[in-house]
Amino acid sequence: xxxxxxxxxxxxxxxxxxxxxxxxxxxxxxxxxxxxxxxxxxxxxxxxxxxxxxxxxxxxxxxxxxxxxxxxxxxxxxxxxxxxxxxxxxxxxxxxxxxxxxxxxxxxxxxxxxxxxxxxxxxxxxxxxxxxxxxxxxxxxxxxxxxxxxxxxxxxxxxxxxxxxxxxxxxxxxxxxxxxxxxxxxxxxxxxxxxxxxxxxxxxxxxxxxxxxxxxxxxxxxxxxxxxxxxxxxxxxxxxxxxxxxxxxxxxxxxxxxxxxxxxxxxxxxxxxxxxxxxxxxxxxxxxxxxxxxxxxxxxxxxxxx
Amino acid sequence: xxxxxxxxxxxxxxxxxxxxxxxxxxxxxxxxxxxxxxxxxxxxxxxxxxxxxxxxxxxxxxxxxxxxxxxxxxxxxxxxxxxxxxxxxxxxxxxxxxxxxxxxxxxxxxxxxxxxxxxxxxxxxxxxxxxxxxxxxxxxxxxxxxxxxxxxxxxxxxxxxxxxxxxxxxxxxxxxxxxxxxxxxxxxxxxxxxxxxxxxxxxxxxxxxxxxxxxxxxxxxxxxxxxxxxxxxxxxxxxxxxxxxxxxxxxxxxxxxxxxxxxxxxxxxxxxxxxxxxxxxxxxxxxxxxxxxxxxxxxxxxxxxxxxxxxxxxxxxxxxxxxxxxxxxxxxxxxxxxxxxxxxxxxxxxxxxxxxxxxxxxxxxxxxxxxxxxxxxxxxxxxxxxxxxxxxxxxxxxxxxxxxxxxxxxx
Numbered sequence: 001x002x003x004x005x006x007x008x009x010x011x012x013x014x015x016x017x018x019x020x021x022x023x024x025x026x027x028x029x030x031x032x033x034x035x036x037x038x039x040x041x042x043x044x045x046x047x048x049x050x051x052x053x054x055x056x057x058x059x060x061x062x063x064x065x066x067x068x069x070x071x072x073x074x075x076x077x078x079x080x081x082x083x084x085x086x087x088x089x090x091x092x093x094x095x096x097x098x099x100x101x102x103x104x105x106x107x108x109x110x111x112x113x114x115x116x117x118x119x120x121x122x123x124x125x126x127x128x129x130x131x132x133x134x135x136x137x138x139x140x141x142x143x144x145x146x147x148x149x150x151x152x153x154x155x156x157x158x159x160x161x162x163x164x165x166x167x168x169x170x171x172x173x174x175x176x177x178x179x180x181x182x183x184x185x186x187x188x189x190x191x192x193x194x195x196x197x198x199x200x201x202x203x204x205x206x207x208x209x210x211x212x213x214x215x216x217x218x219x220x221x222x223x224x225x226x227x228x229x230x231x232x233x234x235x236x237x238x239x240x241x242x243x244x245x246x247x248x249x250x251x252x253x254x255x256x257x258x259x260x261x262x263x264x265x266x267x268x269x270x271x272x273x274x275x276x277x278x279x280x281x282x283x284x285x286x287x288x289x290x291x292x293x294x295x296x297x298x299x300x301x302x303x304x305x306x
Numbered sequence: 307x308x309x310x311x312x313x314x315x316x317x318x319x320x321x322x323x324x325x326x327x328x329x330x331x332x333x334x335x336x337x338x339x340x341x342x343x344x345x346x347x348x349x350x351x352x353x354x355x356x357x358x359x360x361x362x363x364x365x366x367x368x369x370x371x372x373x374x375x376x377x378x379x380x381x382x383x384x385x386x387x388x389x390x391x392x393x394x395x396x397x398x399x400x401x402x403x404x405x406x407x408x409x410x411x412x413x414x415x416x417x418x419x420x421x422x423x424x425x426x427x428x429x430x431x432x433x434x435x436x437x438x439x440x441x442x443x444x445x446x447x448x449x450x451x452x453x454x455x456x457x458x459x460x461x462x463x464x465x466x467x468x469x470x471x472x473x474x475x476x477x478x479x480x481x482x483x484x485x486x487x488x489x490x491x492x493x494x495x496x497x498x499x500x501x502x503x504x505x506x507x508x509x510x511x512x513x514x515x516x517x518x519x520x521x522x523x524x525x526x527x528x529x530x531x532x533x534x535x536x537x538x539x540x541x542x543x544x545x546x547x548x549x550x551x552x553x554x555x556x557x558x559x560x561x562x563x564x565x566x567x568x569x570x571x572x573x574x575x576x577x578x579x580x581x582x583x584x585x586x587x588x589x590x591x592x593x594x595x596x597x598x599x600x601x602x603x604x605x606x607x608x609x610x611x612x613x614x615x616x617x618x619x620x621x622x623x624x625x626x627x628x629x630x631x632x633x634x635x636x637x638x639x640x641x642x643x644x645x646x647x648x649x650x651x652x653x654x655x656x657x658x659x660x661x662x663x664x665x666x667x668x669x670x671x672x673x674x675x676x677x678x679x680x681x682x683x684x685x686x687x688x689x690x691x692x693x694x695x696x697x698x699x700x701x702x703x704x705x706x707x708x709x710x711x712x713x714x715x716x717x
Binding site for chain 1: 361363523530538540561566567
C-alpha cells in the first residue's frame with residue numbers, strides 16, 4: 001500500500017506542475033479562443049532564467065533568498081515575454097481567420113526555442129544543489145521537503161488565481177471579455193488591456209512552474225518546453241479548455257494517470273505495455289475523454305465562438 | 307495597404323533566403339585561403355562523428371578533442387606515406403546522438419571523401435552509419451560503441467577499440483553475482499540500441515547465475531522523471547538496480563532513488579562512468595558503480611601522459627573516450643604508412659592487421675573487427691570521484707559460452 005501511496009504522491013506533484021502550465025493555455029483560450037503554442041517555451045525560458053540566477057548567486061546568499069530572486073527574475077522576464085508575444089504576434093491577427101494565429105504560435109515557439117539555444121547552448125544544464133534535501137515520511141511513502149513545498153506553493157497559486165478571477169475587478173473584466181469581448185468593450189472594459197494582462201498573468205504562472213520544474217529535476221534544457229507544453233495542453237483540454245478549475249483538475253488528473261499507469265500497467269498487461277509507454281497513457285486518456293465528452297471534464301458545451 | 311503588405315512580404319522572404327544562403331557561404335572563403343598552402347602537401351582527411359550538441363555532447367566533444375590531439379601530434383611529428391609528406395586534417399561532424407542524423411552525417415563524410423572515420427559514439431548511431439561507410443569503402447573505428455551488432459553485420463570496414471557488451475554485460479553480471487552477492491535484481495534500460503543491448507546481456511547473465519529478476523523497466527534517452535518506475539521497483543525491494551543507459555538519465559535517476567529512500571545498490575555501464583554523472587547526481591552519487599571497456603586511465607600505458615597533454619591543451623578533464631579517439635587516429639595513420647597509401651581501398655586490409663601499442667594499451671583486431679583482449683574496469687564513486695574497483699580481461703572465446711572464463715583480475 002505504501003507503494004501505491006508513493007505513486008499517488010508522485011502523481012500529484014507532477015500533476016500540480018502540469019496544472020500550473022495548463023492554466024496559461026486555458027486562460028488565453030478562454031479570452032481569445034486561440035491556443036498559444038508558445039506557452040510551453042515561455043515556461044522553459046522561466047526555468048532557464050531561474051537556473052542561471054541560481055548558478056550565478058550560488059551559496060552567497062541564504063537559499064530562500066536565492067530562490068526568491070530567481071523566481072522574481074523568471075516572472076519578470078516571462079511576463080515581459082508574454083506581453084511582447086501578444087503585442088507582436090497575436091494582436092495584429094485579432095480579426096484574422098483562426099488558423100493564422102495558430103501557425104504564428106508555432107513559429108513563435110520555434111523562435112523562442114532556438115533563441116534560448118543561442119543564449120544557453122544546447123547542452124543540458126544542471127542546477128547547483130543549494131537546498132539540502134530533507135525527507136518527510138508518512139504511511140511508508142517518502143517525499144522531500146522541496147517536493148512538499150512545490151506542491152503547497154502550486155495549490156496556493158491555484159487558489160489565489162481562482163479568488164482573483166472571482167473577486168477582483170480585473171478578474172471580473174477578464175470574465176466579461178471571455179464571455180463576449182465586443183459587449184464587454186461596450187460596457188467600458190478595456191479589452192486590449194485585459195488581454196495583455198491575461199497573457200502576462202499566464203506567463204508569470206508559467207514562469208513559476210518553470211522554476212519548480214528546474215528545482216525538482218535539477219536540470220534544464222532548451223527543448224524541455226516542448227513535451228511539457230504538449231502534456232499541459234492535453235491537461236487543459238482534458239479538464240475543459242477555457243475553464244480555469246478544469247485546467248487544474250486536468251493537470252492533477254494527468255499527473256496521477258501517468259504515474260499510476262507507468263507503475264502498474266507493466267504488471268497488468270504482463271509486460272506488453274511497460275513503463276516505456278508512460279507518455280502514451282496520458283494521450284490515450286485524452287482521446288477517450290474527448291470521444292465521450294468533447295468539451296472536456298468540466299467544460300460547458302459552448303456554441304461556436306466565431 | 308495591399309501593395310505595402312506585398313512589398314513587406316517580399317522583403318521578408320528575400321531576407322530569409324539571404325540569411326539561409328549566408329550560412330553556407332562562410333566556410334567557402336576560409337578554404338580558398340587554405341588551398342594554396344595545401345597544394346604543397348597531400349591532405350588526408352580524417353572524419354570524426356559524435357554528438358557535439360545535446361545531452362551527450364560532453365562525451366562527443368571529448369572524442370573529437372582526442373582525435374584533434376592525435377592529428378596535431380601526428381602532423382607535428384610529420385607523416386610520410388610512400389615517401390611523400392602528408393598533412394592530416396580533421397573533419398568533425400555532429401550526429402546529435404540521433405540514428406537518423408548519423409546516416410546523414412555519414413553520407414556527408416563519405417561525399418567529402420574522407421580517408422577514414424573515427425565514430426560514432428552511440429551504438430545506435432554507429433550501426434546505421436556503418437552501412438554507408440561500408441558501401442563507400444571507408445574504414446570506421448568506433449572509440450566507444452559497445453553493442454555487439456556493430457561488428458556482426460559482416461562489413462569489412464567496421465572496427466572498434468573497446469570491448470563490447472557481449473563482454474561488458476556478462477562481466478557486470480558476474481560482478482553483481484559474485485562480488486556484490488546480489489540475489490534480487492531490477493533492470494532498467496533507456497530503450498536505445500546501446501542501453502537495451504547492455505541490459506539484455508546483463509539480464510541473461512544474472513538469470514543464468516541464479517539471481518531473481520524482480521523488474522525490467524524501460525525509459526527513454528530524453529526522460530528526466532523516473533519516480534514512477536523507481537517507486538514500482540522500490541515495492542519489489544531488490545538488492546541491486548542496474549541501468550543500461552547514459553549519464554543524463556543515470557544522474558537524475560540516482561538522485562531520485564535517494565529521494566525515494568531506495569536502499570538498493572546502483573550499477574551501470576560505460577555510459578554513466580563520467581564526471582558528469584557525479585555532477586548530476588550530486589551527493590547521492592556515492593556508492594554507484596559502473597564498468598567501462600578499457601583500463602583505468604592512469605593505468606593505461608600512455609594514460610598519465612595523455613591526461614596531462616589533454617588538460618594542457620583543452621583545459622578540461624578527459625570525460626570518457628578521448629584516449630580511444632586518439633588511438634583510433636594513430637591506428638589509421640600506421641595502417642596508411644604500412645600500405646604506402648592513403649587510399650581507403652589500399653590501406654583497409656592493413657587496419658585489420660594492426661598490432662599497435664596505443665595510449666590505451668595493445669590494439670589488435672579479430673576477424674570481426676572487435677578489439678582483442680579488451681579489458682573491462684569496474685569503478686565505484688567514492689568521496690565524489692570515480693575510484694577503480696577491479697579490472698577484468700575477459701577471454702573472448704570463453705564469453706561466448708556462459709561459464710566463468712579465465713578472468714585475470716588485477717587491481
